[in-house]
Amino acid sequence: MVIPKPCCNCRICTEARKKGGPYWRTGPSAFLHDINLLIDTPAEIAVQLNRCGIQQVQNLIFTHTDPDHIEGFRVVEQITLDFRSWEAYPEKQIQLILPEYLYERLKKICSAYGPLIDFYESQGFVTSTTFTDHTAIDGVKINALGVDRGSQIVFIYVFEKEGRRIVYAPCDIKPFPEKRSEVRNPDLLVIQPGIFETGLKHNFFYPPEHISRKTLYTFEQTLALSRRINARQVLFVHLEEYWNRSYDDYLAIAEKYENIIFAYDGFHISV
C-alpha cells in the first residue's frame, strides 16, 4: 500500500500528505548502482526513477510477479521508446535477467493484446536472458534462492562483489531459506519487517490463524532471523500503511537496536 493511501485520513496518511519526504511511501523497488540493475517495477516506478535521478536502466530483474512488484513493467516502454518507429532506441534497450521459472510466469502478465513480454521483446524494449540458480553481471554475482509459496515461487537474491554480500528479500519470503550458505553472514540484509503485533489501526490484533501469518513473519521473528543468519546490518523495506507507523515511529524503533534501519523512498546505502 502506498502512503498516503488515497482517500485515507488516518494519522499516518494525513501526516504524509502534509510533510511529504520520507513520510511518503511508494511501492517496493531497488536499484543496484554497480550494475545499473533495477529490481522490481511497482506502479510508481517511473516517478521513482525520475525522483532518484537514475540516468540509465541497463538491467531488470523481478523477485516475483505479484502486482505490487510488476504493475509498472511498462516502464521499459516508457524508458526505451523511439516514437518514430515504436521500437527501442538501441542504446536504451534493457536486459531482462530472470530465473527460468519467473520468465515463464511473466508470460502470464497480459494486456488485451496478449503477454506484455512478447510485445516488449518484439519492439526491442527488452532482451531477455534466463538463468538457473546463479548468474553474474560485470563482476557482481547474483544467486537466486526460490521460496516456495505454494501458489508461486518467490525469489530472494544474493548479490556478491569483492567479498561483500547483500541479501535482498523484500516480500513473501516465508519460509526464509536460512540454512542456505548463500544467505549467511550478509553485510546487508534487505527484508520486510513482517507483522507488527501492536499499535495497529482499529486496535486490531492478528489472530493465530490469520492469513497474513502464513506469508509474513512477525517483526520479532524477523529480527531473530536476522541474528541467526548473522546479518551485519538490516534494512527494512516494504513498509505498509497498515502498520500504522510513521517515519518518526520507525526512527524511534531503530534507535533501540544497533544495526537496523528503516528505509524510505529514495533511501541510499553503500555496502
Ligand SMILES: [Zn+2]
Ligand atoms: Zn491511512
Ligand SMILES: [Zn+2]
Ligand atoms: Zn510485495
